[in-house]
Amino acid sequence: MTETSLLLTDLYELNMMQAYQRAGMTETAVFEFFVRRLPSNRNFLVAAGLEQVVDFLQDARFTQAEVDWLAAHQGFSAEFLDSLLALRFTGDVDAMPEGTIFFADEPILRVTAPLPEAQLFETRIINLLHFQTVVASKASRMALAAGDIQLSDFGLRRAHGAEAGLLAARASYLSGFAGSATVLAAQRFGVPVSGTMAHSFVQAHESEALAFVHFAESRREGVVLLIDTYDTEAAARKVVALAPRLTQQGLKLKGVRLDSGDLAEHARRVRAILDIGGLEQVQIFASGGLDEWALQRFVAEAAPIDACGIGTSLSTSQDVPALDCAYKLQEYAGQAKRKRSEGKATWPGRKQVYRRYDSNGVMTGDTLTLEGDTVVGEPLLQPAMRAGKSLETAPSLADSRAHATAERQRLPVRLRDLKPAEPYVAEVSHALRSLTAKVDHDQRASAES
Amino acid sequence: MTETSLLLTDLYELNMMQAYQRAGMTETAVFEFFVRRLPSNRNFLVAAGLEQVVDFLQDARFTQAEVDWLAAHQGFSAEFLDSLLALRFTGDVDAMPEGTIFFADEPILRVTAPLPEAQLFETRIINLLHFQTVVASKASRMALAAGDIQLSDFGLRRAHGAEAGLLAARASYLSGFAGSATVLAAQRFGVPVSGTMAHSFVQAHESEALAFVHFAESRREGVVLLIDTYDTEAAARKVVALAPRLTQQGLKLKGVRLDSGDLAEHARRVRAILDIGGLEQVQIFASGGLDEWALQRFVAEAAPIDACGIGTSLSTSQDVPALDCAYKLQEYAGQAKRKRSEGKATWPGRKQVYRRYDSNGVMTGDTLTLEGDTVVGEPLLQPAMRAGKSLETAPSLADSRAHATAERQRLPVRLRDLKPAEPYVAEVSHALRSLTAKVDHDQRASAES
Known part of the structure; x- marks a missing residue:
């Protein structure tokens, strides 16, 4: 806060x-x-x-x-x-x-x-x-859709102000994201923070290769190079060519980032270029307008993407703000x-929610009732x-x-789907319905005078 | 901030x-x-x-x-x-x-x-x-749709955090809102602040009439009573019945607020009850899930609504967050x-935007060009x-x-419509196109190496 x-x-x-x-x-x-x-x-x-x-x-x-x-x-x-x-x-x-x-x-x-x-x-x-x-609700959908792809919050810039950016980093980490790009979220909440480079960094240099070298020499470890500023595959080949020099200097190349075009298709081509170049351990990061549906497609297509940065769709919960x-x-x-x-x-009244599970620990139904009512389940x-x-x-x-x-x-399988599923059963107890009828009766009698 | x-x-x-x-x-x-x-x-x-x-x-x-x-x-x-x-x-x-x-x-x-x-x-x-x-862009659509209806920002609670709530109050005031319910926006930015009461205030009392009296006695001036907690028209009749007593105590009833149901229809009925009761000067405020489309309908139907509180659709810019x-x-x-x-x-390059107007001061077209380029219009x-x-x-x-x-x-009439209009003409100058071609040529030659 x-x-x-x-x-x-x-x-x-x-x-x-x-x-x-x-x-x-x-x-x-x-x-x-x-x-x-x-x-x-x-x-x-x-x-x-x-x-x-x-x-x-x-x-x-x-x-x-x-x-x-x-x-x-x-x-x-x-x-x-x-x-x-x-x-x-x-x-x-x-x-x-x-x-x-x-x-x-x-x-x-x-x-x-x-x-x-x-x-x-x-x-x-x-x-x-x-x-x-x-x-947290939006991020949870993303976590379910992403399979083994690691997710990172890139949403500060388009979050609605400072606190939104900061709390979106926290809420997405809570819901399974691996971390955030927001430095303050690391300081305030201990959220793991990571970062790559921007297109401007490449553009400011006389050559893309020089930009890669300057960045790696400065950052030294966990280096992630952005390779889509001009021509993605050409840049991947430059990374392969530079790799021996970086290794010789003791610099650790962690990955490359793709931020435009058909990300799954670029990832396949870049993966091939990196693998042939002996850089099997270099990861592929993707970003650029991603949401849970894009993550689902990456998984369905088995795109060779190791991690994704998710920005606007997460930090503004764009479909349900x-x-x-x-x-x-x-x-x-x-x-x-x-x-x-x-x-x-x-x-009306002070309420409690009781939840029941099957023998596998999967949620089977909730009951909304009054506090103190005796209902089966976990309060x-x-x-x-x-x-x-x-x-x-x-x-x-x-x-x-x-x-x-x-x-x-614990979620029932059908609720994990990104598409609307048959709703979960959350029933209202007899005790609560009785109280409601009584309150209505009493209010009709006196409170509305 | x-x-x-x-x-x-x-x-x-x-x-x-x-x-x-x-x-x-x-x-x-x-x-x-x-x-x-x-x-x-x-x-x-x-x-x-x-x-x-x-x-x-x-x-x-x-x-x-x-x-x-x-x-x-x-x-x-x-x-x-x-x-x-x-x-x-x-x-x-x-x-x-x-x-x-x-x-x-x-x-x-x-x-x-x-x-x-x-x-x-x-x-x-x-x-x-x-x-x-x-x-500001969302609020401007609302201001155009609202005609003579005064608008107030009620959006803090569902804004994305503290700063969003505060800056939404500022940005909506900038775009023509009359004020906000957010007290801090008054202190920080001088935005006029106003407020009514919540349903809980009515519910906490033994009777609705007593709630109205307590609120008026405490607030004394600019009193706005919320009348939809139980039965809107019945509450309007209570307001009429209470009015002489409030006036005798020197209390100033400013308006009533409707927050649920068919707001235009309730407003017509409530207006009739108030007018027959001699409360022609008492205003009708409406709130509850309103957006620019609802405002447009109120205006089209000539609903007797004097002012509206706009919350979530404004402060989250719900359709375009x-x-x-x-x-x-x-x-x-x-x-x-x-x-x-x-x-x-x-x-590429340092740019300027020039805008042209017709003899009535209506915008007719923009040119995006390089700073220093000589183009007709206002920079x-x-x-x-x-x-x-x-x-x-x-x-x-x-x-x-x-x-x-x-x-x-200054907006062309067609752009004031809430529905998508034929786009405004914003052209790119010859000078800027030439520079772009040159940058592409130079980058291809050297920067991508």
Whole structure:
């Protein structure tokens, strides 16, 4: 996370918070974050972003400067502004561990806190959970499609700003990518970082061969040369010709990168040139507008591509840049609550998701029910914060990445397909349906007056 | 901008920079940023993000901690790492002013600087220019479709991270939005901020009417009540019933908000209820999954909607979350350069775009040519930085917003359509074509050896 100002919120959160405090409505509220429906081209989603939410909630503070700015510009009461300076998140968070696969209507995060707190943090909680979940879900499709091809995130430049680039590196690593080109992701999150060269490097030189030599002499190890600036196969032959000289200098050529044209076809030709030239160990990297469908084609064609850099389609989740998600009040002061707006109705109460598996460990079905209901299966929401503090049991990014890998292995075969599959069975329990009917009845009787 | 670490870059920029320094390649380079092709559902694009690029370049510094981290992790030479501490951007920037309309292949920003500097900043320059251009272009379509309906950005929660939310508020304001719900956008950029209430506020109360009273008593002015939590028309009648009491308390009801169902139809019914109730001055706000097509329908149906909140479709530019853009080397050490990769060839040299208008001030055609070429029309790229410093003539956001409004008025009628129109005429000059042929000839002769 790079932005910590609590002014990064919708004005209405502050408006509501002041009204709640003024009316003395500070009892415990329960909000849940969930996705209303899966996009047609996603057979499952992957929960991500919890660590950033926990860090945000734990560190959330209004500064004096922020409160002074609000006092000067937004017409809040002095009493409310004073309360902001003392504000700390004191609530509980339960959530699916990062990397967990989930489906429509299943809460992946639940906040239990005094109503003004639980409301105020809505905007940033959604902002953090939504984006990483979008990218982790996209990256997971790529990981499934790529087979043995290693994947690396090249998406910073077209990500939507700094934080998106940084968190896309994290979320894609979580979902099985080998690393990222983004240096800051290595520093902040320990994501393995790697990099090659740009066309400009070749163009700036008087000759392509000189560019290759200069780059190798400077980088020395893990050298990857970009060979498509002018003529891909001609450049591959130059690499073969230069190889003895580089070896003599102790420089280690790792691979060549292709970034344009028919990548599978170029890879076959380049592989042949390299192999005949004795460079069997030199890998072929491909990049340039790749997505999960391109990866699937490479695998189907057995293209001799060892690794791919994935940019825009990953970091913007280009086909599904947003999910229909919500953070909704499900209980206040011990009473279950429900929104009934047309097309946007929600399931009330504090909920839990139970998942069942077959004897091979493959997921067979989920049940959405009330917390405390007795249902067969593994409960997916786990404690993540208590009384405003994160738990010592919080997983590392490496732990979460291992969990995500295990989750992909638990996916039913049909859901691994890139194409829309018959939906996974996620049922709603009798207990939850009964509560819903009761809430509707009670609300009709009184709450709408 | 919220992220200033220079580690927010692709590793290859640092790899290339070290190689350039090692090889003594520090002469002047010219890079240009442009969009290769317009998406099929964009008839024009709007340049945005220049102010953030200029601020970034002017303030760019490596910290000792960043250099120490690189020293410990990434295998760079001591000499190179020392040079990073002293690094400042010393170059020139020429660019289209923010708000300017542009088309494929037209550079909107040119960097002229020593090669290592111009290369290093590539990633973040693209990251900043691309995203705001994406959003400003989307917002401009919305502004054209909305007629007299006021637009407000509600997109922070589903924007891709903090910076995206903040810069989407800026870019949409630039392109004609009236304001944003994002408080930080008001503090950082002076974007007008406004807000209503959420469904949770209504749900948390024992009755909808009590929620309305509590909110109005707290907010006092500019009160906008959300009326679709249970039954929209019933809630509108409650607003009418409450109005005398609110007025008596000196509270100012500004409007009601609809967020679900058939918004145009609900707006007609609610307008009738409010008007009969004597609340003709109370405005109707609409939100909930809106985009430019929905705005066009509201206008076509003359729906009585005064203002709309636009979220996800704006802040993620949902139909076009990314543009095919590039930042390419066009000249080094006085020699024009050109990338010839398949499907990604570029026009070489330092370029300028000239635009012509008819007697009514409507754009009639552009010419892409070399800087210094004599072409009829207005040159669109203007100085933005000299020797690493921003210029005193830099426009304010208000200036840029006025320029963007004027630009929309200069658009040919057919390009204002949301549907794909016959493309605008942007021709390539004879001088540029000649240079391209010469560069190709020279490169074939020598550079590819």
